[in-house]
Amino acid sequence: MAADALPPPRGLIAHFTRHKTLANIVLVMLICAGLAAMPRLRAQFFPDSIVEEVTVSVVWDGAGAEDVDRAIVQVLEPSLLVVEGVEATESRATEGVARITLEFEPGWDMGRAVDDVEAALTLAGDLPEDAETPEVTRGVWRDTVTDVVITGPLSVEQLGRLADELVVRLYAVGVTRTTVQGLAAPETLVEVPAVNMIAHDVTMAEIAAVIGAEASTLPAGDVAGGAARVRTGQEKRDAAQIAALVLRSQTDGTKLTVGDVARIRVEGVDRARAYYVGGDPAMTINVARSDKGDAIALQHEVEAAVAEMELTLPHGVTIDLIRTRSDQITQRLQLLLKNGAMGLGLVLVLLFLFLNARTAFWVAMGIPTSMMAAIAAMYVAGMTINMISLFAL
Template sequence: MVFKNYSQKNRPINPRDTMAPNRGIIAFFSRHKVAANLLMAILILYGMFGITQLKRQLMPDFGLELISVDVEWQGASAEDIESNIINAVEPEVRFINGVKEVNSTAFEGRAKMYISFKESVSMTKALTDVQSAVSRITTFPQDIEKPIVTQVLQRDEVCAIDISGPFSEKTLKFYARQIRDDLISRGLANVEFQGARDSEIWVEISSDNLRELDLTLAQVSSELASSSIDLPSGSINSGGVSRQIRSDRLARSPNELRDIEVVSKASGEKVYLSDIANVYETFRVNSSYRVNTEGPSIGLKVYRTRGADSLVSQQAVEKYMTQVAGLYPASLEIVVYDVFSDQVRQRINMLLENGGTGLILVLLVLFVFLNGRVAIWVAAGIPVAFLAALGAMSQMGLSLDMISMFALIMGIGIVVDDAIVVSEHTTTLHRRGMNYKEAARLGAQRMFPPVLAAMLTTVAAFLPILLIQNDVGNIISAVPITLSLVIIASLIECFLILPHHLRSSLKKVSEGENKPRKFDVYFNRFRDDRVLPIIEKTYTKKGFTITATICMLLVSLTLLSTGRVNFEFFDTPESDILLANFSFSPGTSEERTEEMVNEIGRALYSVEEKLTGQKGSLVNYGVGNIGVSYTGKGSFSSDVSGGHIGSFVAELVSGDVRLIRNREFIEAWEAETRLMSGIENFVIFEDSVGGPPGRDIDIRVIGDNLSQMKKAALALRNEMRVLPGLIALEDDLPYGKEEILLEIKPEGEAIGFTAEEVARQVRNSFSGSVAQRFSQDTEEVIVRVKLPGDETENQTIRDIYLTAPDGGS
């Protein structure tokens, strides 16, 4: 028998080549043309349908076993919040079934608590248990706001919208509310206000008028509350007709409040609120607001529904923005920035580019070493396997996100390796002289056990990730699942579809002219004369081979341990969002904080012109915030708030089209910013892009003495500033305000004053007495009775006029 063999040394067919039986599912599909092509068509259609159902988002959906409790107590210090609120709530929620840990933070005027539960606990029941536990507490201070208990849900942002123009803040808020309602009606899950201060109606009464009428702020507040009501009074049946009774005298505007009688004497004399008070609409004190280069602005943060496609959600926003142009004044500026779906689109394009590049490289390599027809069918197996995997992902509820795309990119090499192994062995058998039918069948049958073993090894290496039970495990669980689906799809394509296509290709080769290529001759000569002797020596000298392997392993470990090869658990691309936080000493006015925000904005655009020479080539948008700082996207920790705190958000053009890197821009921005006197903290850092939430590194200082903890934090900050690669460093323990302690003298006690009465009159003088709360335009409006601002700002606490319980002063 003579063998046509131009690519290898002539030798008889190995007897093992004919040992595989001509039966089984691989043999059936290798010779059945309809079955193989039909299976390929089914996988393609299945994948195309799956793509239409597959959600596209940045991070996978995952559950958070967190319940938050938020309690406000205006005017209270952080120590008061801890002793009166946190210490009251923690014992009630700590021993609820399934609670893992409780983390509490006390701010000035607010308490924030996070209750973490075990993964096996039903969060619906956990939410009910926490609400019941908080409602049972009877020791809360009288003046606190109603505790808000909510479940923390993982949400993906869609984009941010900024609304500004030559309008009052109230008018901007009206336009923002309309835009919010329109977006929600178009299917977006949640649209939240940013920088929209709560409305209040202030009733300012001078102390002279109070003394003249022998009234207190609490009495005026009580009179307003009893005179301005909207109260159902039941129903009455009369004359066969049923009617409802209602008392509707609720004052919802300053004009309606001015007409309320405050004093009515038996002689017929009446004193209306307009006679003694200045009534006007304003905004809540110490609530955050926003400014940009045009003046005041209102922000909207748009979130997608759980399970919705990020790209579809963004398209809904863009479609609405094209329709909204004619609905509002031309001077109203509506800017969409921080488009989160752009990051999803970039990663999908990266996956397609990597897949396309891999496909081209595979084709080039296979065309060089194998037959052209064989190379085409091997390359065609990549999209077929991927489509099948995408179809299965959609059926399992997975999404096309950063985690699953990472697994898909790894799967490209697996799919190609399987097909190359089978096609190369099949081509080798055919070149040795075997019939193309038998070569296609035997090549697949013989390679199935080793390929399957290799695939199972890969799956076994990644499946333990599913055993991770914390938040990180929930996020990266998509890696082993997606990779397993790609491997299964690759095995189906490689052993049930590819063999028949190799059979058809080799048939064409057998029928055509079969002359050797010069490359094959030279390559095989190099392989046989150069490579094979080295392989034989490594096989015969096992000790040397094992020693060399161990040495290479030690070298790899040394490169990692010495830092020559950097390690990063979750590498993320450069963000286009930069954040700047600063804080003054407590008590700094909001006006001064706003001046610093404007200075940061000036420095931002000045740096842009210095680095690029023109405006708009580097910075897309910038907006400042007064009263709030940012911890970064995806962080569940509470943002610090207060009138002495400010921040600035800047969006740069995409990192793919700019030459200026974030670190260079941040350094120039910090150098250009002229810090005002009294500033305590100023940092600029880039926002996170995907990955686990939170800061890069968290260091906790634990102790009983807050002053010592603050000193330790400052010392640690000073030591760490010299570390290489450090961008921003800050602590979350701000300096507190000085306290004035009230103590009643014996003379006051003799008059009849109590500690509670004195504290309440002092509180009403500075913070005001809440007379009424009512709902208007989907928000709560507070009517607050207080002293005029010039009296509280220009007088000390010793100058406050107090009314004794018996009416004296």
């Protein structure tokens, strides 16, 4: 009995086996797609876990936690819970402060969310008279790329100016999320002992009103059809000028000044926090990225800006980059390439031992082809180069 004839080959694989060049064309297309997608993949340390939040804060001085919860949180929360897009809420009442955090759905329009929250606050019940106006704050997601340290034998004020200059340089090349640490705005403190207020029959509110009225100039109209604006008065913010402000004129013709009842002192830019490298003061600039930023690209921009600024630095001042996460990503990429090349070499050796050269070559081409295909698929899917995806590759 004659053997039954085999059915003709069908399907996608059969088409590849019958066609002489189709497999090679697909191989070249996968490699080209991977090479084209590789420079477009964003790099980061870990996959982004973005939580879109809006926080509502209300200050009520002198109120206990229970009063804050009853009179503020329980009044505002029902209106905020019905805001569209809210996924979860968290409320916290402490002494003098109420804070309600709203978590929105991933990808929600946060500009619209802030507007909706502000509209909900206007529809909520009345708050206590002494409570301040609710403050709406939108959370901004950021991921640290590197920290820049500026140090040298200069004063804190001079280092602060250098830090500001570097921030301007970074902003010019597109690095916009920077935070300067190590200095604070100068602050003038007016301390009024209670015994002085009693002796001179003056209140803190009166002192604050006099200082506030003289601290800023006042608008007085405009000229040239609004092309220029006129302001009257003179800002008095120096300690000596504040001390000379007149609270009232006495019956004997003398004047009671702020300096007669209060102690005035000015705290410098290093009052809150100070950094040192050895014995020299230092400034740090935290450079962060948004959820669309590339850590390696931002790192290169920072390095270029620092290298350009180093040419104009005073003697003894240095700029160093620390806690650089992109270095770890780059090292993992190099390790990936090294392991891939080693694996390809071992496969080639084994294939050439048991197969002829032509067959071994085409079998070995599957390693870089699969790598390039995976990179192209990652780009299409919106994935990034990070520690987890590198481990998977």
